Every structure is written in C-alpha cells, then in structure tokens.
Amino acid sequence: MKITIKDDFDLSKIADSGQCFRFNAMADGYSATALDKNLFIKSLGNSEYELDCSKDEFDSFWRGYFDLDLDYRSLRKRIDKEEDPYLFAAAEFGKGIRILRQDPWEMLISFIISQRKNIPAIKASIEKLCAMAGDVIKEDADGNVIYSFPTPEKLAELSLDQLSACSLGYRDKYVQKAAIDVASGAVDLKAYESLDDEALMEELLKLFGVGVKVANCEILFGYHRLDAFPKDVWINRVLENHYPNGFMFDKYAPYNGIMQQYLFFYSRLSSI
DNA sequence: AGGCAGGTTCTTA
DNA sequence: TAAGAACCTGCC
Numbered sequence: 001m002k003i004t005i006k007d008d009f010d011l012s013k014i015a016d017s018g019q020c021f022r023f024n025a026m027a028d029g030y031s032a033t034a035l036d037k038n039l040f041i042k043s044l045g046n047s048e049y050e051l052d053c054s055k056d057e058f059d060s061f062w063r064g065y066f067d068l069d070l071d072y073r074s075l076r077k078r079i080d081k082e083e084d085p086y087l088f089a090a091a092e093f094g095k096g097i098r099i100l101r102q103d104p105w106e107m108l109i110s111f112i113i114s115q116r117k118n119i120p121a122i123k124a125s126i127e128k129l130c131a132m133a134g135d136v137i138k139e140d141a142d143g144n145v146i147y148s149f150p151t152p153e154k155l156a157e158l159s160l161d162q163l164s165a166c167s168l169g170y171r172d173k174y175v176q177k178a179a180i181d182v183a184s185g186a187v188d189l190k191a192y193e194s195l196d197d198e199a200l201m202e203e204l205l206k207l208f209g210v211g212v213k214v215a216n217c218e219i220l221f222g223y224h225r226l227d228a229f230p231k232d233v234w235i236n237r238v239l240e241n242h243y244p245n246g247f248m249f250d251k252y253a254p255y256n257g258i259m260q261q262y263l264f265f266y267s268r269l270s271s272i
Numbered sequence: 273a274g275g276c277a278g279g280t281t282c283t284t285a
Numbered sequence: 286t287a288a289g290a291a292c293c294t295g296c297c
Contacts, residue, residue: 018278115279121295122278169293174280211280232278264278 001055004047008072010096011043017097017265019221021110021123022130022149027141034065035103036148038137067098067224075255086242087259090266097261099226104189105182106149107222108207111214112174121167128166129175133158155179174209181207189222197225220257227254234267235260 011030015023022033029042029050039062040052051058063069076095081088109129114122127147133154134147156179163172181187187207192200200223204215216230229249231239239247252259 111278116277116292117279117294118277118296124295164293167294169295170280170291171293209280213279217278230278234278268278 001051001053001058002044003049003051003058005049005068006047007068008076008096009047009066009098011041013094013096013265014098014100016269017094017261018119018268019261020100020102021119021126023100029141031140031146032065033137033146033149034061034100035106036135036137037061038140038146040141064101067101070098072098072258075258078252078255079259084248086238087262090262091259093270094262094265097258097265099220099224099258099261101224102221103149104192104218104222105152108178108182108189108210108218109149109155109175111217111221112178112209113168113171114217115171115209115211115214125167129155129163132162132166152179152182156183171209177208178210193223197227200225220260226257229256229260232264234264238263238267 012025014020015025015030020032022031024031026040027042029040032039032041037057042050044050051062053062076091079088079091110122110126113125117125126149130147130149131145133150137146137148140146155175158176158179160172160176163175166172168175178187182189187203192203195203197219200219201215204210204218205212210218213230213232216228219225220228220230229235249256
C-alpha cells in the first residue's frame with residue numbers, strides 16, 4: 001500500500017538512530033522487523049512511501065510503530081535558536097528521526113545486550129539470537145531469511161552455551177535470567193505499563209544486568225515514555241561540553257527523550 | 273599490543 | 286556510599 005507522511009520522517013536517520021537494531025537499508029528501501037512482523041518500506045519521493053503490508057496491518061500496527069500520530073515538527077519548533085543553539089543545530093541535523101513504538105520485551109533484551117558493545121556488534125548478536133530461537137517470517141529482498149524476535153519462552157529454553165554462541169559475552173547470564181523471569185511470569189513487563197515513571201524505573205533496576213542507562217532506554221524505547229533521557233558516553237560528552245549550566249529538562253518536558261535522540265544522533269555523526 | 277565500545281556487577285575501603 | 290576493578294568479544 002501507499003501512504004503520505006507530511007511530518008518529519010526520514011528512514012535512513014531512523015535506521016541509524018541507535019534506538020532500533022533490526023531496521024536496515026535493504027535493496028532500494030528499508031526492512032523493519034519488530035517481534036514477529038516485518039515491513040519493507042521505501043520512499044517514493046514527495047512524502048510518499050510504498051509499504052508491503054495491508055491497510056489493516058498498517059492501521060493496527062505500523063502507524064503506531066512509527067509514532068505517526070505525534071507531530072514531531074511542532075515539537076522541534078519548541079527549540080529556540082538563540083536560547084539553545086546546540087540543540088537547535090542537532091534537531092535540524094536529526095530532523096526526521098522519530099521514537100519508534102517498540103516492544104518492551106524485545107527492547108529489554110536488546111539493551112541488556114548493548115552494554116559495552118558498538119552498534120554493529122549489538123545487531124550481530126541480536127540476529128544470531130533470532131536465528132537460533134526465532135521463527136522464520138519470510139525472505140527479504142536480498143534473499144536472506146528474516147526471523148522473528150524470540151519469545152521469552154523460546155529464549156528461556158536456550159542453554160548458557162547457546163546464548164554464549166550468539167556473542168553475548170558476559171551478558172549471556174543477564175539475558176538468560178531475564179528470559180527465565182519473564183517466561184515464568186515472575187517479571188510481568190505488560191503489567192509494568194501501569195506503573196508511574198519512578199516505580200517503573202525501580203522495577204527495571206531490580207533486573208540482573210540492568211542499570212540506570214539500560215533502564216532508561218527501556219523506558220524510552222520499550223515503554224515509549226518520551227520524557228526518559230538515557231545518558232550514555234555520547235550524551236555525557238554533549239552535556240559536559242555544551243551544557244555547563246545544565247540542560248533545560250523543564251522546558252522540553254515531557255519530550256526530553258526526543259531531544260536526547262537529536263543530541264545523540266548529532267554528536268555521533270557530526271563529530272562535534 | 274593495548275585500548276575501547278551506547279554499562280553493570282562485584283569488591284574493597 | 287563511593288571509587289576501582291573485572292567482565293566477553295571484536296575491531297582498530
């Protein structure tokens with residue numbers, strides 16, 4: 001089907017934004033995989049996009065996934081060029097990034113794996129996990145098999161050796177514990193949706209292998225709470241170098257997470 | 273060859 | 286409570 005998107009929307013920036021690990025340039029478009037769904041999407045120019053899904057699937061899933069009901073352009077307008085020149089430049093540079101609505105389970109495992117790894121290494125580990133414990137969804141445009149993200153039950157069945165074979169390193173035991181606890185129901189990620197921000201953070205920090213940074217990524221990308229502001233080495237560098245008097249969290253609330261994405265993307269790719 | 277990559281846990285004082 | 290070390294692995 002074909003859609004028109006008038007708001008900020010840039011597939012290449014989203015793919016490169018570091019929030020998603022199964023969103024890749026493929027043939028003349030992009031392949032996005034979320035849990036057991038895969039979408040091939042390509043730009044036709046003129047704000048038009050071709051998607052290989054039905055209208056029903058788009059309305060029930062992908063529209064939400066791309067967060068198309070939120071007006072990013074108007075949020076960007078909140079940034080004052082004189083008052084906050086660095087963020088203004090970052091937002092211009094990162095215009096088109098959106099915060100995807102991704103699944104809490106998939107994000108939890110993905111960001112546990114992310115610690116002390118670079119993005120290509122994170123992606124490689126996740127793909128190995130999916131091939132080992134996921135189901136075949138389909139073949140992509142390049143003839144590669146696309147696997148679903150493993151369910152908690154499937155992942156919980158893997159041995160430590162099998163997990164280790166996915167290049168998880170010392171994180172293998174974190175992933176295994178999370179899978180076992182979610183599969184058993186000891187940790188109920190769905191129920192966490194009803195918690196307030198503070199209680200949600202508290203619960204996530206109880207998980208083995210989850211510290212403040214990973215918990216914030218889970219809150220922002222897995223629970224789509226757009227005020228969460230994960231601080232990694234890149235963001236800390238930005239705050240140190242460009243915000244000696246502090247970042248204006250009050251001004252941008254409750255959308256600090258979107259601003260974080262602009263800062264992150266800008267600091268990584270512009271090398272300033 | 274040694275250091276580091278989107279951190280967290282464990283140990284020690 | 287707060288630093289410092291240790292941790293898998295792959296890639297400069």
